[in-house]
Amino acid sequence: MSIGTWLIVAGAMLYSVLTVTPLMRAHTPDAWDWTAPILPIVVDAAVVIVVRLDSVLARLGGKGGPWPVALRWMTGVMTLALNVADSALTGDLVGVAVHAVAPLLLIVTAETSLAYRQAITAAVAALAEQEAAERAAREHAAAERARLAREEREAAREAAERRAREEREHAARLERERDERERERAREEREHAERMRREEWERAERQAAERAERERQREEREREQRRREQQQHEHEQRERQRHEREREQAERERRERAEREAAERAALLALGPAEEKRSEDLALRIVRAAFTEGLPVRGAAELTGWSLGWVSARYQDLRDAHTPTAPRVLEEAAA
CATH class of the missing domain: 1.20.1440 (de novo design (two linked rop proteins))
Structure with a gap:
């Protein structure tokens, strides 16, 4: 408030x-x-x-x-x-x-x-x-209760003496019963200890069997893992061998193709200067061989019988169609 x-x-x-x-x-x-x-x-x-x-x-x-x-x-x-x-x-x-x-x-x-x-x-x-x-x-x-308490204490003293005798008798009886219970408890403890030892032994046997089973399963898993790794290794080895064979085959085919192309270019360039204008298809093949071998434009024109302008245009087409990696000598000759 x-x-x-x-x-x-x-x-x-x-x-x-x-x-x-x-x-x-x-x-x-x-x-x-x-x-x-x-x-x-x-x-x-x-x-x-x-x-x-x-x-x-x-x-x-x-x-x-x-x-x-x-x-x-x-x-x-x-x-x-x-x-x-x-x-x-x-x-x-x-x-x-x-x-x-x-x-x-x-x-x-x-x-x-x-x-x-x-x-x-x-x-x-x-x-x-x-x-x-x-x-x-x-x-x-409280005062009334105190008065009553005094009276009760007098009666309680007499009752206490009587209870003391009864308690002594009761204590002797309890002592006998306690001795009996102690003997019974000792017997039960021995039986319990024996039962616990037996259960511990059985548990140890079960644990040993379980460990052996786990060890066996682990060894089986390891063997299976090694087998899979071996198979994987063999598969990878076969794949590497196959890729190696394919690469060798491709390299062999590339060399053979290069040799055929080189032989074809040599044959075309071996025709010598043309006395008259060659056919366009043959002229194109001669120009391509001359460009590849790095001959100047004038030499290609003599081999084909075509004009310098036509041969220069074909050289330019070949330069545009390929990565500009032609020899510098060819460019200087074309200039």
């Missing part, structure tokens, strides 16, 4: 300062505008003092008389008047209602919290009186 009351008081004070300060600034000379927040702060400080002292008096169960009531209502009315004054002067009824909420809530909260604290203090006092009465009753009951 204290936290809630102080939250409402703090909120109302902040709202009052923000609302009243513009009113005071409007009715204060310009040179003294900085004093505008002083009046709402002073009024709200009086509210804080009233609420705080009311809470202290209520907690102690005291009463402050009529002056605290007058101060509480006076500060509440002043706060209400200062908050609604600006809206009332301009005839804004809605503003009056809105700005009256915080002061009215503060007035009612102060009165209500005081009533609650007084009621709580009265309840706490009544509870303390009830606890005191209960404590006195408990003390009287």
Whole structure:
């Protein structure tokens, strides 16, 4: 309740300062505008003092008389008047209602919290009186119980002597029974130990058999792994041999093809200078052989009987169709 009351008081004070300060600034000379927040702060400080002292008096169960009531209502009315004054002067009824909420809530909260604290203090006092009465009753009951206890101790002493004899007899009987139980427990422990040794031996045998089985399975897996690796190695070896044979076959075919092409070029170049213009197909084959062997354009023209321009154009086509790796001597000769 204290936290809630102080939250409402703090909120109302902040709202009052923000609302009243513009009113005071409007009715204060310009040179003294900085004093505008002083009046709402002073009024709200009086509210804080009233609420705080009311809470202290209520907690102690005291009463402050009529002056605290007058101060509480006076500060509440002043706060209400200062908050609604600006809206009332301009005839804004809605503003009056809105700005009256915080002061009215503060007035009612102060009165209500005081009533609650007084009621709580009265309840706490009544509870303390009830606890005191209960404590006195408990003390009287304790004294009565002490008297009865003395009487009971006398009777208990006699009963204790009787119980002592019975207990000695009972202890002797228990001793005999305990000896019997000890012998029975020793026999059961021996049987249990024998059973545990037998179970441990059987478990050791099972573990040995399981280890042997796991070892056998591991060896089988290793053999299977080695077999697969051997097969993989043989397969890779066969693949390498096959690739090697294919590469050798391709190299042999390439050499044979190169030899045939070289022989064909040699035969074409061995035809010698043409006395007349050769056929276009034969001329193209001679030009291709001459280009490959690096002959100049003029020498190819003599072998084909075609013009230098036609042979140069065919040389250019061959250069465009191939990677430019022709010998430099051929280019110089063509130039």
